[in-house]
Amino acid sequence: MLNPFMQPGPLNAITDVPGIQVGHYTDSQNLTGLTVVFPQGGAVAGVDVRGSAPGTRETDLLDPVNLIEKVQAIVLSGGSAYGLEAVGGVMRYLEERGLGHPIAELSTPTVVPIVPAAVLFDLLVGSSKVRPTAENGYQAALALSSGPVAQGNVGAGTGARNGGLKGGIGTASAVLENGGVVGAIVAANAHGRSHDPKSGELYGRFLELEGEFKLKRPPQPLCAPDYSDIFLSTPLQTSNTVIGVVATTAKLSKAQARKIAMMAHDGIARAVFPAHTMFDGDVIFSLSTGNIPLETPAELSRIGAVAADVFARALLHGVLNATSAGGLIAYREKYDV
Numbered sequence: 301m302l303n304p305f306m307q308p309g310p311l312n313a314i315t316d317v318p319g320i321q322v323g324h325y326t327d328s329q330n331l332t333g334l335t336v337v338f339p340q341g342g343a344v345a346g347v348d349v350r351g352s353a354p355g356t357r358e359t360d361l362l363d364p365v366n367l368i369e370k371v372q373a374i375v376l377s378g379g380s381a382y383g384l385e386a387v388g389g390v391m392r393y394l395e396e397r398g399l400g401h402p403i404a405e406l407s408t409p410t411v412v413p414i415v416p417a418a419v420l421f422d423l424l425v426g427s428s429k430v431r432p433t434a435e436n437g438y439q440a441a442l443a444l445s446s447g448p449v450a451q452g453n454v455g456a457g458t459g460a461r462n463g464g465l466k467g468g469i470g471t472a473s474a475v476l477e478n479g480g481v482v483g484a485i486v487a488a489n490a491h492g493r494s495h496d497p498k499s500g501e502l503y504g505r506f507l508e509l510e511g512e513f514k515l516k517r518p519p520q521p522l523c524a525p526d527y528s529d530i531f532l533s534t535p536l537q538t539s540n541t542v543i544g545v546v547a548t549t550a551k552l553s554k555a556q557a558r559k560i561a562m563m564a565h566d567g568i569a570r571a572v573f574p575a576h577t578m579f580d581g582d583v584i585f586s587l588s589t590g591n592i593p594l595e596t597p598a599e600l601s602r603i604g605a606v607a608a609d610v611f612a613r614a615l616l617h618g619v620l621n622a623t624s625a626g627g628l629i630a631y632r633e634k635y636d637v
Contacts, residue, residue, distance in 0.1 A: 307510065308474060312512060313483060314545065314614075316481050318549065320587070321339075321445055324336075325440035330430035331425050332422050332426055333377075333378055333459070336375055337587070338441070339547070343370055345587050346554060347583065347584070348561040348565055348584055350576050350582045350584070353581040354582070357384050359583075362416060362558065363554075375415055377456055378431065379419060380420070381419060382431035385431070386440070388434035389441065391413045399411065425625075426626055451469055452469065452621030456469055457470070461489060461540070462488045462618070465634060466630045467487070467488040468621050469485065470616065470619070470620070471483065474609070479549075482603060488618030488619050488622075490541075491540035491580050496522050498523040499522065500637070503570070504612045505519060507612050512613070541583070544614065546607045547588075547589065548586070548587070549589050550590075551591060551592060552588035560607050561584045564611045565611075566608035567615065570612040571616055
């Protein structure tokens with residue numbers, strides 16, 4: 301679909317936002333991993349936790365009433381709550397480079413890197429005993445790059461499952477007519493499906509820009525919602541989470557960044573049915589690189605609306621780039637698209 305007001309960036313990735321770098325650590329054998337999003341120079345950040353089973357770190361610091369103004373990185377990790385250990389390695393990487401909140405009172409120059417994080421549950425897909433560690437976090441930070449972002453069974457998407465199929469990590473971007481950029485990176489790991497189980501059609505296909513999904517067949521009809529089996533409790537259905545980051549070149553306050561994160565959650569609802577269930581721990585962070593000021597609340601609302609669409613597209617890229625693993629079949633293999 302052509303949109304005269306919004307086109308994908310050159311990489312169609314969150315790294316189209318200037319200053320944003322991404323690094324993955326992938327354990328393909330044990331089907332787990334993590335992803336680091338690094339805004340060079342730090343960034344104003346917000347967060348919105350919408351799911352009912354979240355696993356997070358340092359999210360309270362992003363409340364607009366609290367002290368810290370900028371974060372140095374965001375971590376998305378597998379391993380459930382155990383995966384929060386990976387943040388320690390990212391902090392070590394940042395401390396070695398003098399990046400963090402300075403502690404002026406100490407005689408030796410010291411910084412405390414601010415690294416919020418969210419985790420997803422992948423313990424039933426690969427090994428339940430192997431989870432991302434601090435050393436793995438350090439390795440992911442060493443892999444940071446501003447170039448193309450690997451998608452599918454990599455990083456935090458390595459052990460992801462989405463609607464009973466193999467999930468993965470995906471990314472997307474949009475460039476507005478004024479030159480502003482919005483990007484997202486998402487670990488697609490929802491309890492709900494991203495596709496109609498009868499026709500196989502993607503719920504969010506209408507958001508596609510310039511044929512980015514590379515589907516081989518024309519759009520299929522969507523059937524009436526099927527509530528008969530999606531809420532049945534099985535080991536592969538009871539622990540899920542969509543986690544991700546949106547970034548923008550818009551200059552945002554912490555309150556505005558939180559609003560963008562809130563609006564970006566609409567992207568999950570556009571791409572997944574049902575969204576935000578009791579079995580999901582959905583968390584979205586937002587980052588502002590801060591070089592394009594917003595003049596009105598309407599401009600902020602537009603960035604939030606675009607962020608929702610970009611987040612949905614990134615989620616679908618995670619599904620479409622996934623390959624079968626851990627007993628889970630990938631969407632492209634199941635529906636030959």
